[in-house]
Amino acid sequence: MKSGCQWRMMPKDFPPWxxxxxxxxxxxxxGVWECALDKLNERYRHSKKRAVPSYAIIDSQSVKTVYASEERGIDGGKKIKGRKRHIIVDTVGNLLHVSVHRANINDTKTGVAVFERAAEKYPSIKAFSGDAGYRGTAVTFxxxxxxxxxxxxxxxxDVFAVLxxxxxxxxxxxxxxxxRRLAKYVEILTATAENMIRIAMVRLTLAKLP
Structure with a gap:
């Protein structure tokens, strides 16, 4: 994850690639990666004395992909040909849900499925926060x-400011x-790309645990 090396270029102290x-x-x-991250998130929330998430924040990011990738499109606003990743985090920074799809779909449309999945997985959520890209369809849904x-x-x-x-x-x-593995999508499948994000968050969450 950190170095972004290819499978065939893994260090020699690992088993065969x-x-x-x-x-x-x-x-x-x-579903091991998702389960592992969920357990770590639960442990971290308990360390912060917050048993369940009640408020969640969503955002998306467009990333370039290799030519052979599944679900590839052009984000006209950001001039990026690739995929878009949506993430939802809670107020302590834990990743609650991630979704990857082609970049040419509007946030307010694809956000619907992301909100629904997060609400199903965490019934304790009472409200979400999103930027202006989620106006309209997502708000109504x-x-x-x-x-x-x-x-x-x-x-x-109109200038940079922390919201x-x-x-x-x-x-x-x-x-x-x-x-580096996430700087550009080299994964063919979107499901693999989503799990790469979960693996990165596993590492980050482990570093935060007391």
Missing amino acids: QTVYDHFSRWNKA VEERLKLKLNISTKIK PIRWLVERTFAWLNGF
Whole structure:
């Protein structure tokens, strides 16, 4: 994750790369990475005396991909040809859900499925926070279907400024950008790309645990 090396270029002190990849693939399909991260998140929340998440923050980021990737599109606003990743974090910075898809789909449309999955997984969530990209369809869905609240953050002024609460999800993206494996999507499958993000968060969460 950190160095971004190819499977075939793994250090010699590891088992053969085929064996390592086979275990990685099996754990992908079995949901091991998501389960491991959820357990670590639970342990970290208890250390902060916050048993369950009640407020969640969402944001997206467009990333370039290799030509053979599944689900690849062009984000016209950011001029990026690749994929978009949505993440939802709680108020202590834990990753609650991640979704990866082609970059040419509007946030307010794809956000619907992300909100629904997060609400199903964490019934304790009472409200979400998102930027202006989630106005419209996403707001209507969250309020009418999920019976929750989606707070839309707006810019305080036309220059860079730290937005209350939303800096948590921006910080998470900054942490993820420190992993070379995530700087550009080289994973063919979107499910693999999502698990790569979870693995990075496993490492980050382990470092935060007391």
